[in-house]
Amino acid sequence: MSLNEHGYALTVQWTGNRGDGTSSYRSYSRDHDVLIPGLPPLKGSADPTFHGDRERYNPEQLLLAALAQCHMLSYLHVAVKHGVVVTDYRDEATGMMRLNRDGSGQFERVVLNPHVTVADPGQAELAASLHHEANQVCFIARSVNFPVEHLPVTMVG
DSSP: OOTTTOOOOOOOOOOOOHHHHHHHTTOOOOOOEOOOTTTTEEEEOOOOOOTOOSBBBBBHHHHHHHHHHHHHHHHHHHHHHHTTOEEEEEEHHHHHEOOOTTTTTOOOOOOOEEEESSSOOHHHHHHHHHHHHHHOOTTTTOSSSSOOOOOOOOEEO
């Protein structure tokens, strides 16, 4: 692996066998653990619509979280590069997934709503413009085949 390549590995372990395996659609739980060495297990399931446990994370939520996290981390990096001091960042992200008649589905769009607070009032306009650059360097946004939109709010504090 070269310096330009980064590998990631994890284990997904199904924990939902109630004794009869997948003998019927309702006979098993969608519960599973995402195991990453050195980190606590992430308790996953399906969306409750698909017979999942609402007290566990589902893949759709985690995809949305990955996009929001990646944008935030990319934005903070770009802000440093441009000398913008960010003092607070919060994003209330939303995503739209559409189901198809054949049971498949796909995300059609994600909207990130970052609320960013900057230290210098004179940099508010620059700070707002940096979301485009952050999107260009976000690894996750560059990897999906649906639009990731941004509706940023920049505040001075």
